[in-house]
C-alpha cells in the first residue's frame with residue numbers, strides 16, 4: 001500500500017512583505033504551524049532567495065510564496081511573471097492585497113496566482129489556502145514519483161503491476177515464452193488474460209509469425225468448428241468456397257483460444273487431437289492437415305466445468321501444462337494507484353484533456369472499492385472520468401453514477417450529457433425517442449452489465465439470453 005504520509009515533508013513558504021509588523025506576524029504564525037518559513041521585504045532579495053534555493057545553497061525548494069502586491073521595488077505580479085517565464089522555479093503564489101486593489105488581485109489570478117487574500121490577513125483563512133495547496137501538491141508529487149517508478153520497474157509491455165505475486169506470474173510467463181509449451185491462463189473477467197497472452201507471444205521465438213485469436217464464447221458450435229478447422233468447398237449449404245480455418249492461419253505461429261471453457265464437448269475432442277497429433281481435417285474434408293502451432297488458452301474457471309463434466313479432463317490436462325492464474329484486483333490493491341496513473345495519462349492524451357491527477361478522497365474511494373470487473377472496470381472508470389472532466393484534478397463528482405451512489409455524495413450527475421445512459425436513477429434505463437432498436441438493445445445490455453458489475457453470466461441470465469449472445473453483441477459494439 002502506498003504510504004502517502006511518507007511522501008510529505010513540511011512545506012517551505014517564502015513571505016515577501018515590506019510592512020514589518022505584517023511580515024513578523026505572518027512569520028510567527030506560520031512558524032508555529034510547523035512550516036519552514038523564509039521572509040524578505042523586497043523583490044530583489046526574494047529573487048536572491050530563489051536563486052540560492054535553486055542553486056542548492058539551501059536544500060529546500062520554495063513551495064509557496066505569500067507576497068504583498070505593492071513592494072518597494074516592484075509588485076507581486078513580477079514574481080508571477082518570473083515564474084511564467086521560467087526565470088524562477090515553479091511555486092504556488094498567494095497574493096495579499098488591500099481592499100482597494102482587488103482588481104489587481106484578479107489580474108494576479110489571471111497571471112497564475114493560486115489565490116489572493118485581503119489585508120489585514122485572516123490567518124485561519126490563509127492556513128486553509130495553504131493546506132489546500134499542499135494537499136494538491138503532495139498528490140501530484142506522489143503520482144509523479146509513482147510514474148517514475150512505474151517506468152523504471154513494473155512495466156512488462158503494457159502490463160502494470162507492483163504486486164509481488166503478479167510479478168512472479170509475469171516472470172513465469174516470460175520464462176516460458178521461449179518454449180513451445182501450451183499455456184493455460186486463468187483468471188476472473190478483466191484481470192488481464194489477453195494482455196498476458198500478448199506478452200508471452202511478444203517474448204517468444206514465434207513473435208514475427210502469425211498470432212491468431214479466437215473468442216470461443218462468441219461463436220455458435222457449428223460456426224466455431226468451421227472457424228477453427230476451416231471447411232471444404234460444398235461442405236454445407238453456403239460453403240461455396242474452400243475456407244482455411246484459424247488453426248491453418250496460425251501455422252508456424254500461435255493461436256489464442258479465449259474462453260475455451262465455452263467449447264462444446266464435440267469440438268473439445270477435435271482440439272484434443274490438434275494438441276496431441278498437431279493434425280485435423282477441415283469440415284467436410286478427408287485430407288489430414290498437419291500444422292506447427294503453439295496454443296495459449298484462457299478461461300475464467302475451467303476446473304468447475306471439468307468437475308461438472310462439461311469439459312474433458314484429458315483436454316484440461318493437456319492444456320494445463322503451464323498454468324498462470326491471474327489475481328483479482330481486489331487482492332492486489334497496491335496496483336490501483338499505478339494503474340490509475342497510467343490510465344489517466346493514456347486517456348488524457350488520447351482525449352486531449354489535461355487531467356493532472358486525482359484527489360485524495362477519490363483515490364481513497366477507488367482503493368476501497370472491490371472491482372468485480374477487475375482492471376477492465378478500473379480502466380473504464382478512469383476513461384469515463386477523463387471524458388467528463390474539464391481538466392485539473394479529478395474528484396468524486398466525476399465518478400460514474402453506479403459508483404457515486406457508494407460515496408454517499410449528494411451531487412447529482414444530471415448536468416453530464418455523456419452519461420445519459422448510465423447515470424439514470426438505479427432501476428430505470430432511460431432511452432430517448434428516436435433511438436434505433438439496435439441502439440436500444442445495446443443500451444439495455446450495457447446498463448444491465450453495469451448494474452451486474454460486468455458479470456456477463458448474470459447479465460445473460462437477467463436478460464434471458466445466452467452468454468454467447470452477450471459476447472457477440474459486445475464484440476459488435
Ligand SMILES: Nc1ncnc2c1ncn2[C@@H]1O[C@H](COP(=O)(O)OP(=O)(O)OP(=O)(O)O)[C@@H](O)[C@H]1O
Nearest residue numbers: 158159160188189190191192193194195375376379
Ligand atoms: N496489469 C494491467 N496493466 C495495464 N492494463 C491492464 C492490466 N490488466 C488488464 N489491463 C487492461 O484491462 C483490460 C482487460 O484486460 P484483458 O482483456 O486482458 O482481460 P481478460 O482477463 O482477458 O478479460 P475477459 O475475461 O473479460 O476477457 C484491457 O484493456 C487490458 O489492457
Ligand SMILES: [Mg+2]
Nearest residue numbers: 193194258298
Ligand atoms: Mg479476455
